Amino acid sequence: MKEGDHITFFPDYNTTETVYHVACITDLDNILNNGIKYNDKSTYSTMYLEFHKYISSFKPENIPDWVIREKAIFASLNYKKDHSWHSHSVVLALKIDKERCWIANENLANRIYEPFILKDVKYFEVANSYLNREGKKAIEEYWNTSLSFNENLLLRRDKEKGYDAEVMIFHDIKPEDITILRIISDHKIMTFEECLELYKGE
Secondary structure: OOOOOEEEOOHHHHHHOOEEEEHHHHHHHHHHHEEEEOOOOHHHHHHHHHHHHHHHHOOOOOOOOOOOOHHHHEEEEEOEEEOOOOOOOEEEOOOOOOEEEEEEEEEHHHHOOHHHHHOOOOOOOOOHHHHHHHHHHHHHHHHOOEHHHHHHHOOOOHHHOOOOOOEEEEOOOOOHHHHEEEEOOOOOOHHHHHHHHHHOOO
């Protein structure tokens, strides 16, 4: 998608020099005190670890050894203006080391998440066939269209139609490199400042 084809929620990375991470509001206290690590959420092992390993198992040899999906913190370069946010979450801006980040098309990974989970569920065993057929194609494209963070700043693949760029960050994020941008409730999206004003009641 070319510049101007859609309106993004935040200014471009070239302006902010930050990427964006969405976390559950219940994790915020720990994040602000201890930063972010790739495996510090309970959902890491219960929902995502085996899925990450599955995608990593198809990684081609030309992808650097340090790109290990199951050891990544995931973030986004931006969101569309009409992005559907999850209630009870917080949007954080992260400062990163560009040399230790990789970009891939999240749309391709998301395409196979449900069949990967359902393949072991009664009545859904047929999902194995889908994974062997369509899943492998999607993963192959996922890796073949991935690139380093710095390469993407030159090519801006994240602005291509259908390319929903996920940022894989391969280092811990320190508390001082985290800024609260939005608090998402059932009813509204608030900036950090708006949230404080609301709770102060003034």
